[in-house]
Amino acid sequence: MLKGFDREDLVTLWSLVKERFRLAKPTEDKERALWVELKRLFEPDKDDVMWKLQRYMYDPLTWRLYGTCGVHHVSPTRGHYIYMLIEKDYPLSTAVRNLMLSRRLQVEEDSEMAKDLIIKIFIEANKPRR
Numbered sequence: 155m156l157k158g159f160d161r162e163d164l165v166t167l168w169s170l171v172k173e174r175f176r177l178a179k180p181t182e183d184k185e186r187a188l189w190v191e192l193k194r195l196f197e198p199d200k201d202d203v204m205w206k207l208q209r210y211m212y213d214p215l216t217w218r219l220y221g222t223c224g225v226h227h228v229s230p231t232r233g234h235y236i237y238m239l240i241e242k243d244y245p246l247s248t249a250v251r252n253l254m255l256s257r258r259l260q261v262e263e264d265s266e267m268a269k270d271l272i273i274k275i276f277i278e279a280n281k282p283r284r
Contacts, residue, residue, distance in 0.1 A: 160223050163223065164195075164225070198243075208246065208247045211253070215228060217258065219259055219267070221261065224239060240270075246278070
């Protein structure tokens with residue numbers, strides 16, 4: 155789905171979904187799924203259950219960049235897909251960051267965005283633990 159999107163499309167979709175569900179919560183499965191994924195993308199919350207499920211993410215894992223909309227996507231073989239905006243920081247575990255680096259970023263064409271993203275993830279993965 156993200157292949158055909160650019161950043162403006164994504165921001166517009168988030169605005170529409172946010173406005174639609176401002177007063178009423180989504181009731182249908184597809185509505186709820188869209189709401190949850192966009193909320194995780196635009197308003198990451200470290201208490202979201204998905205971030206707590208990272209400990210169950212194992213190799214093999216794919217890491218893709220959708221350059222037109224500035225989103226990178228991490229997907230293990232079993233569920234828990236993670237979509238992230240390039241410029242935001244998300245509560246990724248060090249283990250997942252290391253997996254991302256070891257599996258390499260898949261891009262359609264090399265770009266500054268891809269290089270910056272790899273450097274950002276590398277720096278985060280190598281920060282000393284507190």
